[in-house]
Amino acid sequence: MNPNLDRLHPYPFEKLARLKANIQAPDHLTPISLGIGEPQHPAPAFVKQVIADHLAMLSNYPTTRGTDALREAMADWASRRFQLAPGSLDPARHVIPVNGTREAIFSLVQAVVDGSAPGATVVSPNPFYQIYEGAALLAGATPVYLACRADRGFIPDFDSVPERIWRDCQLLFLCSPGNPSGAVIPREILAQVIDLADRYDFIIASDECYSELYPDEHRPPEGLLQTCAALGRDDFRRCIVFHSLSKRSNLPGLRSGFVAGDADLIQRYLKYRTYHGCAMPLHNQLASIAAWRDEQHVRENRAAYRAKFEAVVPILREVMPVDIPDAGFYLWPATPMDDETFARELSAQQNVHVLPGRYLSRTVDGENPGENRVRMALVAPLEACVEAARRIVEFVKANTA
DSSP states (O other): OOGGGGGOOOOHHHHHHHHTTTOOOOTTSOOEEOSSOOOOSOOOHHHHHHHHHTGGGGGSOOOTTOOHHHHHHHHHHHHHHTTOOTTOSOTTTSEEEESOHHHHHHHHHHHHOOTTSTTOEEEEEESOOHHHHHHHHHTTOEEEEEEOOGGGTTOOOGGGSOHHHHHHEEEEEEESSOTTTOOOOOHHHHHHHHHHHHHHTOEEEEEOTTTTOOSOTTOOOOOHHHHHHHTTOTTOTTEEEEEEHHHHTTOTTTOOEEEEEOHHHHHHHHHHHHHHTOOOOHHHHHHHHHHHTOOHHHHHHHHHHHHHHHHHHHHHTTTSOOOOOSSSSEEOOBOSSOHHHHHHHHHHHHOEEOEEGGGGSOOBTTBOTTTTBEEEETTSOHHHHHHHHHHHHHHHHHHOO
């Protein structure tokens, strides 16, 4: 067996299940889950219709690199959305379709990280999406965690990272908008990170799967390739981004996204994927083309999340400090008690389920930046989110008097 399997941590939801193992939630209250970031808005009907119309393609093998039409749809969308120079994002050289960002993040790390190199390091924000860590460990690298604290807007302090870490770094993960905070990394910090990558020769892998869920229609979050374009870096050297239809289009079950950026990295990654065996089914490719070419359903999706934030945040502010995030669908409030106690007792008393922040982060030098925070995913219908917020207020008042 691969000995690195023993280095993996239990997944956050395994820890949550253990935390609540002996809880008997009140039967008279309908359960409301804010713990798992699974979109519950309806999948677009036109996407489902495309799949239904092309089920005959179940008889055909797909190719790893996907159809030309799919890569063109992805490249066209990214070029428009992130204001890239015309023709700079070549669908033949800079884009690969993937079966969701989760498998893409994992497989990219296996392809580009040399775990046999002395001191092989993958640098990650903290808190983080646990696949970053698992991918690094299974590639034989050592994860290094950069705390995302409230006093810095939940963005890592890259200036404070010792030079020895950068020297050993092979890949730096960014998550913007952040999971769980929703914080968007501004252009000046992205430019700083690009400069560091050039100086120390590492890859930047930017997870941008929440980029299309933002509250202000006139202020979409900046992406890493957009910063590259602003810097005149049209070859996207050392830069890779991940995008997905799961959150943008309410299609988590489609398992569809793409990886884009540095052509040399993309071509080597394609070689890995050819053996990895992860080609996207052809009917899913056609459905994905339809989704990437439509923005109306995405605007409607944003409006639905905006309504939930505008309804829920004022209610919660009665008992805890909380703000509408830069983007994404999470709230990341500080709790008036230990985060595990908060999550366990909220489940037991109000049948509302949230995720303790410490389950999304690691303790480094005695500090766990997720402690005494919880992640709340506003993925349920508006009425359920409002009801959950009211129960949380009742819970806090009853337990902090």
